[in-house]
Amino acid sequence: SNLLPDGVRPSLGPDATALGQIFWYTLEGRDENGKVTGGWDLQELRSIQDFYVKYALSSASGVSEVASIGGYVQEYQVDVNPELIRQYNISLDQIVKAIKESNRDIGAQTVEINKAEYLVRGLGYVKSKSDIENAVVSSKEFTAVRIKDIGNVALGPAVRRGILDKEGAEVVGGVVVARFGANPLEVINNVKSKIDELKSGLPSKQLSDGRTSQLTIVPFYDRTELIEETLETLNSALVLEILITILVIILMVLNLRASMLISGLLPVAVLMVFIAMKLFGVDANIVALSGIAIAIGTMVDVGIILSENIVRHLDENGEELAINTVIYNATTEVSGAILTAVMTTIISFIPVFTMIGAEGKLFRPLAFTKTFALVASIIVALFLIPPFAAYLFKKRRNKISIRFLLNGALVIIGIVAVIFGYWLGLILVAFGVLAILKLLNKIDQRQLNMSNMGVSVAAIIYLLSSYWRPLGVDRNIFMNLVFVAIICFGLLIIFKLFKRYYVQILNWALNNKLAFLSIPTIIVISGFLIMRNTGQEFMPSLNEGSFLLMPTSMPHSGIEENKRVLQQLDMAVASIPEIETVVGKAGRVESALDPAPLSMYENMIIYKPEYMLNSEGKQKRFRVNDQGQFVLKDGSVVTNPNNDGQNELFNSNLKADQLIEDSNGEFYRNWRPEIKSADDIWDEIVKVTKLPGVTSAPKLQPIETRLVMLQTGMRAPMGIKVKGQDLTKIEAFGVELEAILKEVEGVKDEAVFADRIVGKPYLLIDIDREKIARYGISINQVQQVLGIALGGMVLSQTVEGRERYGIRVRYPRELRSNPTDLEQIYVPVESGSPVPLGELASIKYEQGPQVIKSEDTFLVGYVLFDKLENFAEVNVVENAQKLIREKIESGELVVPDAVNYAFTGTYENQLRAAKTLSIVVPLALLIIFLILYFQFRSVTTSLMVFTGIAVAFAGGFLMIWLYGQEWFFNFNFLGENLRDLFQMKTINLSVAVWVGFIALFGIATDDGVVMATYLKQTFKRNLPENLEEVRASVVEAGKKRIRPCLMTTATTILALLPILTSTGRGSDIMIPMAIPSFGGMLIALITL
The missing domain is CATH 1.20.1640.10 (Multidrug efflux transporter AcrB transmembrane domain)
Known part of the structure; x- marks a missing residue:
């Protein structure tokens, strides 16, 4: 701490990373119909955000911090007139002291009056502008000189380093950051509960047109949908996998009891996996559940091998041995093979357990769940299947009357189920009728078995086609049924x-x-x-349902220019029909996790799902008329271009609550016919965001970007890190590399960009030590004048209930807007008249860094680039390395002294993962071979x-x-x-x-x-x-x-x-x- 400048006080940041930014929102005034209204200024919204909303949401369990962004932070601004200061012979130090001393409360212990104790407080906090205006600076000849005599006091906006814009309009908002290690879904649910508690207490206004504007917290980025959709995708896959395995078992075993035995115990094994996940603290994310999906085949295989062997032994036995003996013999015959097969599968996942870094955090849960699944399959196979098999295959003799009664009840229950809309009741009816026909000797046992299996297969095929829509949800169930039947039966044949x-x-x-x-x-x-x-890459991108556009402007652009460009970008993106909403940020939020300069933009782009979802986030059908037009709740109709290709009738603003849900209707497609994938939407975004003075940006997504920035410090998945001791050399070499990268095969030209590090204009005030010595002035005195008069200094804070506002002193804007005016700033002299700054220092312009980054004690700059589609990132990096080496060897590129470069990004992760796997995979294969040897000797x-x-x-x-x-x-x-x-x-x-x-x-x-x-x-x-x-x-x-x-x-x-x-x-x-x-x-x- 001794190395830090005066006034710098280090503090601990939040116990989180930028990856924990799970919930973004804006504060908006809305009427009774949910429509946006005016009536709220940005300063007012920012105060509500900073002192009410922020604190309330920070109290939610699992939240590390809530950071504010956008609007204006209110402060009391005291603009002192230097001419009046000189006339009254008052120094800036006196003004500073007067303001500090005018804003103070004290506690004066207690006073006991009539045996009652009273706490004593001296009230002196500033409550209004007049309190500051009447603060006494000095008194001469019984005349007080107040602040209002030498300057002007007003409420105004503090200097800001961040802007938030929503579709072209500046807004106020915040970001909720989850604690490191917290479950994002739980934290978001806790935050939403807090919002529900808070919304009734948010202020409202009566507008001039008679409407009431209620302040509302409006989320624009919420990971809940992404989490639930990914889990829903995998849950559906798991259900379909189970159905398919049941179908295969029935058709290939041709024994309904054996099929029931294997199929019935599969859900038990899956349930055991979830119990183990709970006990071992493994979260149910997409990768963890993928472990179950991958293991389903092996879990079923174990049951199939054992059950098939039991059935074969029973068929060969006749009546010679007891059923328990037969099942025991069948189990012991294959138990060794089953254990060996499962052990080899468990051992094969040792490499996944040894993964480190991002890949380890991602795939280690998968290794756990797959191991749990395999252990569960062993328990089910060796301890549950044999006793259940003995029960199912045991021959029973029940009275015919009881059989009639049971099967009749089954038919009645099935009919009741059908009446109440449960079509699965038809299966119960079919089973009951077939059993009754068997009792009436209308069909024999073989016909009964085949008929029961036919009913089961038909039911499973129907279920598959209802939930598995390989042809797309816009195709009817019958066509999907035909496709599912053909593909399943084709492979089985x-x-x-x-x-x-x-x-x-x-x-x-x-x-x-x-x-x-x-x-x-x-x-x-x-x-x-x-x-x-085969090309190599670290990881395929997960489709997050949103994009993060991160272009940059030139380093010298000011806040108003950045605001203008940001609004243009947002309005351009919002004009695309497939975009749900777009919110842009320039600069940084009020958090240590976001050190972005004003010239860096982050446009959060949320696009619509391909098909309209209902209020629960589920894909549903909506009512259509005879002409295929969608019927709205108000009685009007709209035409879906996905059905008839009429682009001119496309309604991009249609909402789910305007449509009528109908299970016999059609799915409403939100995208235009020419938009086939999210990549097409990104191409549209790139087209409309080409603005002069703004760089292009690689295709990024919010979570993906935060992860890359956390690992590498740059905002692109691919790049070159240039290190050295001189920022000018680093930037110049980076620009040379930028030109070379544009020639590399597989590199996207428009995405190549070298950091312009030394591009920020500086106004330098060089104090002449000889001149200030003549006047007896120290460097500190001159710097203090500059700090207060030019930069402004927050001297104190008002206490107004829960709200706190700074009191800042500075010169009026018109006296500090150009170098000529700055030269007229007076520096007080202990004995004599104040001296203009121009006589003590020279003022000049110079370019310098807008941000200084360092790594491993070296200064660092980045050259960002991206790959073209159908190119592997490792191959692209290798192409770039080869070309740069050729340029260096030919002398076309010269690496400056004390400068070095290295490729970085997800490429590094791939190299690390490949190195780990190259060691561990052969070791795992060796262990598998040893297990096989111990089995067969x-x-x-x-x-x-x-x-x-x-x-x-x-x-x-x-x-x-x-x-x-x-x-x-x-x-x-x-x-x-x-x-x-x-x-x-x-x-x-x-x-x-x-x-x-x-x-x-x-x-x-x-x-x-x-x-x-x-x-x-x-x-x-x-x-x-x-x-x-x-x-x-x-x-x-x-x-x-x-x-x-x-x-x-x-x-x-x-x-x-x-x-x-x-x-x-x-x-x-x-x-x-x-x-x-x-x-x-x-x-x-x-x-x-």
Whole structure:
């Protein structure tokens, strides 16, 4: 603290980071209909924000701070006239002392009167302008010289370093910052509860037109919607995965009781995962829940293997052994294989537990939930399925009358359910009627079983098509039903055909070993070649539903110019029909977390969801008439351009509360027909925000930007950090790098920008020490005059209830607006007349830094850039590094002395993650091999199973390569392009993709473990003595284990389809994680 200048008092900042800015709002006057009204000035709003709203919201649990922005901070401004000061021979020190002494309360202990104690207070706080005006500065010849005699006192705005603008109108607002480690959703809910408490106490005004303007807290950025939408996307995916696995089980097991056994216990396992998450403090975010989604396939696989073995043993047993003995034998036969398969999957996630930095915080919860899911599947498989199987498969003999009674009750309950609108009652009716027909001997047991499975399959297909809309919500249920049925049954038929011809395929492979082994060899080689040529990036962007436009103006631009430009930007963006609202900020909020200069803009752009949501934030259908027009509550109609392509009829201002919800209606699309994705909206924003004197900005989103700025200190995901000891050299070298980067392949020209560090104009007052010495004046005396007269000094604070306002002294604006006037500022001399500043100092202009940044004891500047679409960020950085090296080697670029540069941004995160994975992934694979060895006690068998990982690994890369090929799936089916439907585009190697591969490593050996375990048991039982007997044993084992292996593969592949076709919030992260497993398991079929 001894190194800090006088008057600088360091204090602790909030226990939070800029990433905790979870809730932004404005204060607006609104009438009874919710329409914006006038009647409130910016100073008045800022006072209410600073002294009422801010304190109230700060008390919400989990809030670190509430920072104000915008409007004017009121202060008492004392403008003293230097000529009058000279005439009265008064110094600035006397004025300062007079004002300080006129604003003071004291406590004078207590007085006891009539045995009662009274607290004594001396009242002296300033309450109005007149209190300051009448403050006595000096007294000569019994005449008091007051402040009003030498200057003017007025209420005015303090100097501000931040502006807030909403769609072209200046506003007042605030930002709520959550504490580090707090749950954002809980904090936002606590803040909203406080707002509900506070709103009744906010002031209101009667306007001149008779309307009442009620001050309202209006949020414009709220993470609740993003959090709930991402969780809803994943919850839907989980439900669909469960439904698909049930469908696969029914169709492939062809045993309703076994299907019920596996399907019924799957939700139990998922519930156990949530209990473990609660106990271990793992938050239910999108990545954590993705762990459950990834694990669903393995969880079901364990149940399938055990249940299928139980059913097979029961079929082979007849009546020889007791049912408990049969189930025990079936369980012990595969329990070792099940434990080994699950252990390899758990071990495969060790690399995720070792991740550090941003990737560790993001994906470690996924590793926890997947581990919980696998442990839960073991508990369910080995401790719940056997007893439930004994109960379900036990033969019972009930009286026919009781059966009639039970099934009749089932039919009645079903009919009642249908009457009350629950169509699932039809299933109960169907089950009851079929059972009654069986009792009446109208159908036999086989027909009953097949009919029950048919009803179950129909119900599941209907549920799938109702909640899984791969063709889009604007297509009717029937078309989605057809598509879902075709894709599910199509894949299942392929698996059935594979099972049917498996023995012939196996025999051919055994007879033509070299020809067959060349297939996986070619696949593995191709996969590794594709891996070497696949682009790399740190993480795919999560679609947040909002953009953050961050251009900058020139450093010398003043506050009024920045305000004008900010308003132009906001009005231009607000004119785009797809934009819900746009709020821009120039400068900083009143917080240590936001050190932004005035020339930096942050335009928070919230765009409308593609389809209209209801008041609960859910996508709903709305009523249409016979002509397909949407009917409004006031009886009028509007045409949706998504239905008929009539742009001129597009109503961009329509709200959900104007439409009528109708389950038989249509979805209202908020976007114009030519707008297909959020990227198209960003392109529109870029077009309208091209203003002279304003830089372009990379495509950013609020959370993404805060994270990048927190990690690197710059406002772009890619950049070059230039370090040195001289800011001028740093800036000059940065400008040279800017020109070179524009030549780099894959770099977006308009997004390249080097920091203009030394561009702020300075007005320097150079005090001549010789001259001030002649007058006996010190440097401090001159500086004090400058500080008070020119800059102004807050001398004291008024206490007006809860409100506090500063009292500032300075010269009038007209006496300090240019250098000539500054030269006339008088500096008092102890003996003699005051001396003009012009005689003591020289005044000159000079350019200097607007902000000084340092890192590792070096000064630093940034060169920002962004990549073009379909280019990987690591490849772009490598291209840039190569070109810069070539320029340096050729002499075209010279690195100044004591200056160095390094690429920074998410590129650094990718390098760190790749380095960690390059060490830990091989270690995890080694542990998996050791587990296999302990299971089989044979290096050959373990290697045979282990090779499944290599084949699946290559299969994952083949699928990634196919996703990037324009011809792959590029055709229409049922009116939809399949490439668009499955969101096929270039996939870069990111941490999310590697997590998908890590998940694949674990499940790739599952089928091999099951098959090899039974092979070992078959060899032990048959004791083959020659090659023919060995082949016969292999075919026997393969024939008996192919069904459970195909079922596990089918459930894994089909369960991933809802994720691959998902378009909801959060799918950007889930799809790259699912692709490796989808492609790997498809190719892994050849390992069977």
